Amino acid sequence: MRMSANVNAAEGWQERPAPLEAAAMRFLACLACLVLLATFAPPGTRGRPEPLPAVAFVHFAPVPFDDSDPKRRRIGPLTWLGEWKLTSNDRRFGGISAMEVEGDRVTSFSDAGWLIRFQLPHAGAVAPASVGPLPQGPGDGERKSDRDIESMILSGDSAWIGLERRNAIWRYDRSDWHVTSWAAPRPMRHWPANRGAEAMLRLGDGRFLVFAEGQGVDSLSHVLLFAGDPSVPGTPFVAMHYAKPPGYRTTDAAQLPDGRILILNRRFALLEGVSAKLSLLDLSGAREGAVLRGRVLADFHRPLNVDNMEGLSITRERGRTIVWIASDDNYNPLQRTLLMKFALDDRL
Numbered sequence: 001m002r003m004s005a006n007v008n009a010a011e012g013w014q015e016r017p018a019p020l021e022a023a024a025m026r027f028l029a030c031l032a033c034l035v036l037l038a039t040f041a042p043p044g045t046r047g048r049p050e051p052l053p054a055v056a057f058v059h060f061a062p063v064p065f066d067d068s069d070p071k072r073r074r075i076g077p078l079t080w081l082g083e084w085k086l087t088s089n090d091r092r093f094g095g096i097s098a099m100e101v102e103g104d105r106v107t108s109f110s111d112a113g114w115l116i117r118f119q120l121p122h123a124g125a126v127a128p129a130s131v132g133p134l135p136q137g138p139g140d141g142e143r144k145s146d147r148d149i150e151s152m153i154l155s156g157d158s159a160w161i162g163l164e165r166r167n168a169i170w171r172y173d174r175s176d177w178h179v180t181s182w183a184a185p186r187p188m189r190h191w192p193a194n195r196g197a198e199a200m201l202r203l204g205d206g207r208f209l210v211f212a213e214g215q216g217v218d219s220l221s222h223v224l225l226f227a228g229d230p231s232v233p234g235t236p237f238v239a240m241h242y243a244k245p246p247g248y249r250t251t252d253a254a255q256l257p258d259g260r261i262l263i264l265n266r267r268f269a270l271l272e273g274v275s276a277k278l279s280l281l282d283l284s285g286a287r288e289g290a291v292l293r294g295r296v297l298a299d300f301h302r303p304l305n306v307d308n309m310e311g312l313s314i315t316r317e318r319g320r321t322i323v324w325i326a327s328d329d330n331y332n333p334l335q336r337t338l339l340m341k342f343a344l345d346d347r348l
Contacts, residue, residue: 053089056129058118060084063338068303076278076298077345078323083305086337092116092131094329094337098152098161098252099311101324106339107154108311109161111328113137113147115177136179138166150310151200151210151252160231162197162210169197169210171231181231187224187239188212195221199253199263199312203283209261211242211250219243221250225286238288245277245296252312256344257321259283263294264312264325275301276309276325280348297348307336321346 065080066072073080086093095110101120108116118129139146151162158180159172167189170182188196191212198213208230214221220241227236244250248265255261261281268274279294286292300306311326321344329335 052092056088056090056093056131058093058127058129059087060121060125060127060339061087063305065340066304075300075304075342077348078278078298078342079345081322081341081343083338083340086339088129088131090129090131093129094331096326096337097150097310097328099313099324099326100152100154101313101315101322102154107152107159108326109149109152111148111150111164112331113149134172135177136172137170138163138168150196150198150213153200153202153208155202160200160202160208160229162200164196164198164213165193167191167193167196169200169230171229181229183231183233183235185224185226185230185235185237187222187237191222199250201253201255201261203255204259209253209283211253211263213249213251214242214244215249217247219246220291223292238286240286240288240290240292242281243291243293245279248277251276251310253281254312254314256314257316258346261294262297262312262314262323264309266309268308273302274307274309275299276306278323278325305338307338309338317343320344 061084063083063085064070065083092114093116095112096108096116097111099106099108104120106118106120110116113134114131115134116131119127121127134147137147148163148165149161150164153160157174159174161170163170168182168184171180172178173180195213195215197210199211201209203209206228208226210224210230212222221244223240223242224237225240229235242250245265248267250263251266252264253261261283263279263281265277265279277296278298279296281292281294307327308330309325310328313324315322323342323344325340327336327338329337
């Protein structure tokens with residue numbers, strides 16, 4: 001999901017513009033952001049042929065967690081284990097909006113529909129990668145609106161993807177990525193086209209949880225709890241809401257080993273830049289009409305090295321719960337694809 005500007009006057013100013021002047025400033029700032037984001041369309045979405053490398057790779061450049069304190073390693077219950085800026089010789093790499101880490105391999109999707117897979121570096125700073133289109137899906141894949149993938153689940157031989165602008169869930173066979181089922185659940189048809197299935201997870205008991213992104217100014221976003229596979233038409237569901245941190249939007253979610261949910265929330269404000277909050281959610285009160293309320297565990301903002309954080313994955317490593325967070329650079333040279341690795345304190 002591309003970032004939208006939330007323009008507010010900076011706190012502490014001694015002088016404030018007149019109302020008309022302030023409105024004009026806000027309009028021009030928002031217009032500049034929209035022009036900037038529109039200028040850098042995802043590769044492959046404008047119908048231009050692009051030279052592709054014979055072999056794709058990802059370069060991992062370490063970056064500090066906190067630019068103001070190179071020794072910092074903690075944020076809330078998270079211990080920072082590493083952070084990298086990712087670049088590639090394949091121009092289609094980037095825009096990561098959904099991600100799963102399995103062992104030493106990352107499977108991700110860009111919001112332009114590219115399937116991006118790469119290995120984590122064992123030694124050195126370069127790892128092999130592959131970037132390519134889904135062989136099947138809605139539309140012809142030439143337009144971003146056809147394959148705007150914002151959420152993903154990998155389980156066994158199957159993969160589920162959430163298509164934001166289509167407000168649909170598609171299931172694939174991971175062996176060759178052919179479609180095995182798809183549905184546009186009835187309540188999702190009324191979600192705004194650019195605020196769709198931003199986060200999705202499969203619970204241990206086989207139910208699925210799907211979060212709408214929601215507006216940053218709204219306190220609640222839509223949540224659907226499916227009794228089974230949401231890619232099968234007619235699967236029963238209950239409708240709920242998630243109380244987001246004020247001003248933030250839901251971008252991803254993952255389940256912890258104990259059954260609780262981590263939710264990644266992102267915000268962009270023109271004068272403040274990007275920030276993110278990681279929340280902990282207990283599903284014990286999940287029922288029709290419920291409002292799910294989380295507890296913020298970590299607040300990521302400058303001078304921390306953050307960007308448009310949209311990907312979240314949880315793994316286990318040497319008896320520890322590992323939290324991976326990735327950013328969507330929107331194919332914008334002023335943004336970065338970051339990958340962050342943390343160990344979570346299981347006593348939280």
